[in-house]
Amino acid sequence: MIAETGHYALVLALALALIQSTVPILGARLRDGALMNVARSTALAQLLFVALSFAALVMLHVTSDFSVVNVFENSHSLKPLIYKITGVWGNHEGSMLLWVSILALFGGLVAGFGNNLPISLRAHVLAVQAWIASAFYLFILITSNPFLRIADPPIEGRDLNPVLQDIGLAVHPPMLYLGYVGFSISFSFAIAALIEGRIDAAWARWVRPWTLVAWIFLTLGIAMGSYWAYYELGWGGWWFWDPVENASLMPWPAGTALLHSALVMEKRNALKVWTILLSILTFSLSLLGTFLVRSGVLTSVHAFATDPTRGVFILLILCIFIGGGLTLYAWRASALKQGGLFAPISREGALVLNNLFLTTACATVFIGTLYPLALEVVTGDKISVGAPFFNLTFAPLFVPLMIAVPFGPMLAWKRGDLVAAAQRLLAAGVAALVAIAMLWAWTGGGSTLAPLAIGLAVFVIAGALSDLAERTGAFRTPFAIAARRARGLPRSTWGSAFAHAGVGVALIGIVCETTWNSEHIATMRPDDVAKVAGYDLKLDGLTQAQGPNFREMVAQFTVTLDGRRLAVMTPSKRNFTTRGSSTTEAALLTRGASQLYISLGELTGDGAIAVRIYHKPLVLLIWLGPILMAFGGLLSLSDRRLRVGAPKPAKAMRGLQAAE
Amino acid sequence: MRKLIAISFVVWMAAFAAPSARAVQPDEIMADPVKEARARDLSRELRCMVCQNQSIDDSEAPLARDLRLLVRERIAAGDSDSQVIDFLVVRYGEFVLLKPRFERQTLLLWLLTPLALAGGGLALWMHGRRRAKSGAGDDRSEPGLSAEEEARLQRLIAVEPPPENPA
CATH class of the missing domain: 1.20.58 (Methane Monooxygenase Hydroxylase; Chain G, domain 1)
Structure with a gap:
């Protein structure tokens, strides 16, 4: 019954989204306030029904209802409760449902807090949101329904992929999706502006905070994902330049550029057309990330064939929204008025420079990720593009950018003084x-x-x-x-x-x-001591333990520094019986911002174990940086100016609203 | 999206369920630390062909181990770094290189970044010049407000702030 309710709620959400995609546009054409206001109610109702649908799936996972395929394939009755909940989005269908839930959440927020938006702009924005939502509801209902039942329910589930049974799954995907999907708001605003053919102060005031919200979550999401990979995958790396990772990274430089160009637009009314283009591109890259990850084209072009409907469907969505968005841009952008003038040496100029470098960085990741794919399709030659390529091309772009960063805030708007900035x-x-x-x-x-x-x-x-x-x-x-x-x-x-x-x-x-990373690879027996970066790590012994749904082998290390006992570290290897797979649980010891990292290898026949020990100096700063960035974003978001000066609708529009 | 890497990693584990070995095993390490460092640096540029974009230095696949041993064998035999790379490319093709060579078919890949930067910079410069010129032109063609207009403007400002968003 719960599964059917969830399924039905999703169908109702689709119906609401279809109304929301058409009626408000019609209302805007006819200048009918009541029709335009339909968008608000449908957006809120849509949020309600999607939330219901999502809650139903969570319920099914929590109660381990194995008559539902999605639960059977990704859950196990012995799994700890937290992983039963996070397992909801640890699979394709559930993560798509999370995706649309967040989309509906953002739509609901615009509807709920958008009272001071011009009514026609709000109607257009919500209609565009509903187009995206309709496409993804259809995608879920047709190709990836999480509520399908099994005729003959099995007694036990197949368990969740053990690597995902980690707190990281609770934090990383929701954050990342809040970022990805958050950019749909800037996209919808951009498309609405193009449809209306004008951008006013309300537009800029609205787009910046929403972009900022999305950017904060994306920043945290990527950083948390990186930290998760670092401690979970067990070889101490934190960024692999893997295509799937790149796909999630691409919206970040684009979104960062958007954030800065929206600033110019808000303050100086310049760079309008460019900001619109960036809004479209940023969300397009988010969609592309969703597509690349789900279609399987990245692992191999042939993986497409394993599930052609999903891949083709999502490719279709991609083409319609990116192609449609860019076509509309090409058609209407010239109608938008150019904004204020500024000298090359000015705050605006610095922000343009920032945009140039960030978009180039984004383009570099884009081509590095897709070039092997394109080359294989065109010539049949297979090449690899990996970390060494990106280290050579992506990293150097950040040198001039970072030299320029401190100059930006020192320069005045319109016309700055470089010498004075340098003196400061x-x-x-x-x-x-x-x-x-x-x-x-x-x-x-x-x-x-x-x-x-x-x-x-x-x-x-x-x-x-x-x-x-x-x-x-x-x-x-x-x-x-x-x-x-x-x-x-x-x-x-x-x-x-x-x-x-x-x-x-x-x-x-x-x-x-x-x-300055130090690494120590060795085969160790109990009572052996490894010396890494001044620390002595003594292997005390190996023990077996039984977890809720796994067995684990735990090694105990005593860490001493200059003869002083510091801590005990217990890395382990877990064996998940249901899936017959194992994970390596690295042990981490944090000393200031540096960490000791132990990860276990294989047991040899004579009771020795292969061990990799790293000392990673100041490694935590890698993630502290993004946290500071996100905190800065949060501070900026709380700025009174974003609220107090918020534009009021014109009087005529108030009249229209009263008539609803 | 980490989880998808993680998934592919696990799919891979299932496919090669042979006793999984961690990257760079203790028994692989060469006695000479200089040669070992060279082997590690080379390993980071070589792809484990059965994995998803992992270098043989990171990968746990048996194939990666074979390649690591092969690299060390060649180094022990006195090959230079480029000889080792050539040896592997002859055997496994360009696919093995994580940093593709600069060739005709990778021209676009390597040149896009500098071209985008130069092209973007040029476009900005041209745009700036054009706007500066047309802006200057506007200044000449548009004389300041007449006295009557100034007075009207003052009146308007004094009465009430104009609505910011005319519908």
């Missing part, structure tokens, strides 16, 4: 040079690149701090005045300082981890 960044530059010199001396000139990269990171962080110091007058005025000014600074200024500093922090982590 003098302290940051000196700090960077000191850092380079110190590192050089300390490492004995070992690696040239690493001190330079860290110098760059220090420059970015110090630049963000000097911006704050400059604005509050710290070091120049008495402390009390500076503190008062600091409180008076707009939150968005604090936000951008945090976000920019986060970039520098992440770079320090990346450089330290890749350059």
